[in-house]
Amino acid sequence: MTYLLALDQGTSSSRSIVFDAQGRIVAMAQEELTQFYPQPGWVEHDPLEIWRTQLATARDVLAKAGISAQQVHAIGITNQRETTVVWNRKTGQPIHKAIVWQDRRAEPACAALRERGMAEPIRQKTGLLVDAYFSGTKLQWILDNVPDARAQAAHGELAFGTVDSWLLWQLTNGRVHATDVSNAARTMLFNVHSNTWDAELLQALNIPEGLMPQVLPSAAHFGEIEPGLLGHSISVGGMAGDQQSALFGQACFSAGMAKNTYGTGCFMLMHTGTQFQTSTNGLITTSAAQPGTRPEFALEGSVFVGGAVVQWLRDGLGAIRSSAEVQALAQSVPDSGGVMLVPAFTGLGAPYWNPEARGTMTGLTRGSTLAHIARAALESIAFQSAALLQAMARDAQQAGAAAVTELRVDGGACVNDLLMQFQADLLGISVLRPQVTETTALGAAYLAGLSTGLYPDTAALSQLWQAERRFEPQISRAQAQEQMQRWEHAVRQTTAA
Numbered sequence: 001m002t003y004l005l006a007l008d009q010g011t012s013s014s015r016s017i018v019f020d021a022q023g024r025i026v027a028m029a030q031e032e033l034t035q036f037y038p039q040p041g042w043v044e045h046d047p048l049e050i051w052r053t054q055l056a057t058a059r060d061v062l063a064k065a066g067i068s069a070q071q072v073h074a075i076g077i078t079n080q081r082e083t084t085v086v087w088n089r090k091t092g093q094p095i096h097k098a099i100v101w102q103d104r105r106a107e108p109a110c111a112a113l114r115e116r117g118m119a120e121p122i123r124q125k126t127g128l129l130v131d132a133y134f135s136g137t138k139l140q141w142i143l144d145n146v147p148d149a150r151a152q153a154a155h156g157e158l159a160f161g162t163v164d165s166w167l168l169w170q171l172t173n174g175r176v177h178a179t180d181v182s183n184a185a186r187t188m189l190f191n192v193h194s195n196t197w198d199a200e201l202l203q204a205l206n207i208p209e210g211l212m213p214q215v216l217p218s219a220a221h222f223g224e225i226e227p228g229l230l231g232h233s234i235s236v237g238g239m240a241g242d243q244q245s246a247l248f249g250q251a252c253f254s255a256g257m258a259k260n261t262y263g264t265g266c267f268m269l270m271h272t273g274t275q276f277q278t279s280t281n282g283l284i285t286t287s288a289a290q291p292g293t294r295p296e297f298a299l300e301g302s303v304f305v306g307g308a309v310v311q312w313l314r315d316g317l318g319a320i321r322s323s324a325e326v327q328a329l330a331q332s333v334p335d336s337g338g339v340m341l342v343p344a345f346t347g348l349g350a351p352y353w354n355p356e357a358r359g360t361m362t363g364l365t366r367g368s369t370l371a372h373i374a375r376a377a378l379e380s381i382a383f384q385s386a387a388l389l390q391a392m393a394r395d396a397q398q399a400g401a402a403a404v405t406e407l408r409v410d411g412g413a414c415v416n417d418l419l420m421q422f423q424a425d426l427l428g429i430s431v432l433r434p435q436v437t438e439t440t441a442l443g444a445a446y447l448a449g450l451s452t453g454l455y456p457d458t459a460a461l462s463q464l465w466q467a468e469r470r471f472e473p474q475i476s477r478a479q480a481q482e483q484m485q486r487w488e489h490a491v492r493q494t495t496a497a
Contacts, residue, residue, distance in 0.1 A: 003065070004449050005072045005234070006441035007054055009079045009163050010242065011100065014053035016061040017441040018072075021454060023464045025438060027065035029057040036097060041104040044097035047085045050163060051170045058230060069232035074452040075171075075225065076238035076444030078245040079163040081186045084138035086149070086211070087166070089159050092174055096146050098163070099138040106137035109205075113137075118204055125191045125198055127276065127285030127297070135162060136188035140205045153208050160211040162186070164239050168222055171236060176223035178214040181295075182244035185287035190215070192287050193276060195295055218244070218289040219451035238447025240289040242440045243267045246410055247298060248289040249443030250434065251465035253458045256402030258392065259439070260385055262413035265349070266306035268388045269298045270396070270404060277399050281391035282351030289443065291450055291458060299395060301350035301388040305343040307413040309377045312343065319370045327416050330375040338363035340490040341376040348494065351391035357494040378419050383487040386426040390484075406430040410439040417469075424471040426480050431471040 001020060008015040013033050018026040031053040036044040062069060082101035087094045099105070110130050113119065119130045128134055139160050143149045152158050161169065165179045184190040184197075189207065191198040197212050216222065222236040240248060243261065247269045250259040255273035260266055271288055276297050278285055288296040305312075310326050313319045320326055340362045342348075347355035361373070389404060396403055406429055413419060414433055424431040436442055449455045473480070 001071070002073045002454060003067055003071055004445035004454070005058065005061070005075045006445040007058060007075060007077045007167065008242075008441040008444065009050060009054050009077070009167060011080045011102075014050065014057050015441065016054070016057040017438060017445070018061050018065040018067065019442060019445045021449070023436055023442055023446070025436060027061050029060035029064060031057055043100040043103045045083065045100055047087070047094040047098045047166055050098065051167065054167055055229060062230065069230040069234055072234050073454055074235045074237035074448035076446070076448035077164050077167055077236065078240055078242050078440050078444035079167070079183070081162065081183060081241035081243065082133060082135045082138070083163050084135045084142065084160070085163065085166040086139065086142050086158055086160050087169070088152070089157055089174070092169070095149060095158065096142050099142065101133060103138065104132050106132040106141050109137040109140055113204065116204075122188060122201065123278065125193070125201065126185065126188055127192055127278070128188050129284055130188070134186055134188040136201070136205050136207070139207060139211070143207070153211055156210045158211055159213070161213050164241070165213045168236060168239070171225040171229065172223040173226045178216055178222055180216055180218040180220070180239040180289070181287045182218055182240045182289045184215045186241060192285075192295060192297070195293070217292055218248070219291040219447040221451060235452055237449070237451040238444050240443060240447060243269055243300065244286070244289040244298065245443035245447070246440040247271065247443070248446060249439030249441070250408040250410065251458075251462045252408060253462065256396070256404055257408070258389070258404045259408040259410065261440070262306055262381065262409060262411035262419075264306060264308045266303035266381065266385050266388075266411075267300065268302075268385060268392070269300045270392045272297045272299055272401060275399065275401065277395060277401065279391070279395045280398060281394045282353055283391055283395060289447060291447070299392055301391060303381070303384040303388065304346050304349040306381050306384070307411070308345075309341070309343040309380055310413070312345070313374055313377055317373070319374060326374055326378060327418050329371050330378050331418055333369070333371045333375055336376040336379060337368055337372040338365065339368055339372045339376040340486060341373065341380045342490050342494050343377070343380050344494045348491070351387060352491065354495055360490065360494045362490050362493055378416065379422055381413060382419055382423040382426055383484070385423060386484060387487070389427055404429065406432055408432050408434065410434065410437045420471045421474070424473050425475045426483060428473050428477050428480055432467045433469045433471070435466045435468040
């Protein structure tokens, strides 16, 4: 048997999964990660804990699978994107805690870039909006606020990386400082047209190029891991940021193919092929995971509160004891009885981009029950995702590109049949749930297998993808449109004075 090992380093945990050559899960191991909140709006991780937990799960999963490192064909890495680590090249020690993607401390630096007229050049070169979400201004903050960091950086003593680079450095005992295009594309410092660090953007943020990792395709030889770590040297053959990795794991390799990940939030990506498409509908353009040197792109939109609305039902309202109970409660009524819930607890993400919006519940009557509210909460996840796909469809139409004909789904909440059926109803297209829903880790494994010759090409990977269930629309387009109009009306009420 041939096996692939995926290291999946996420925001709340480090996980390792062993897959067989058919992409089936053999074993999985997971450890939670400590979250640090030193100030409101600040979120940090300990880079050494990231490394320690990731290594521990890799060792654990090999033991659970009953295999040795010698039986692992290659390793793929996927990671929480934008989270920023800076370390000393000589000692390998971080000079500050990792600044997590959710962290907002760099907003003043972003405001300064906008004031300097940098928003449009940054968008044209990187596909991104100027926002504290991305790594560039986080790196700038560390250099400006850690004593002696600027002097050390000027002398070439420091290295910057997103979590993938940090793990690779540790796995190779400091021999390799590299990243892939999909992670580099999330820094606000990377020119996605030429796949190179952009000198003008580095200068604008006062970041020495010597800090930056080498950028390789997502399927490439990233180095060999230190033999002592797992008992044998293994090639690292794949690397991609979590959302692009999920797009790859869903076998969305060509323009017009889309996936939605239903996690705490929801992340929807639509492949646009080799076309760099700037959105006029509130989405960002990002590099897709690239098997070769040719640039490939995707449109991306994110919903801030997806599955988190179910946690709110459980912890905030006490409506359910466990998240698993929500489907039965929601199904105990035929519909939401006119109740609409817009979970804008932290503002609204794409395609609205309204940080001032706050959550609202409308349409309540004397007959409204917890079951109606639970159903409205579940439906809110589908409504927000439908608004994203409609924005993508408008962008595709404007560009004369292929329309999305089906949506492939993954993430924890995709197991909810009621939610998936309602999603298909709203969209008017097929919603496909794959047999393997761990598509983020699977994408990294596939990239590793592709670069090391286990798979001849992406066509072979497409053959491996199989649907577990297909949800078809069961209402008319007129009914769906009426539902979306009710949703948009409810959204407008979140910002009403």
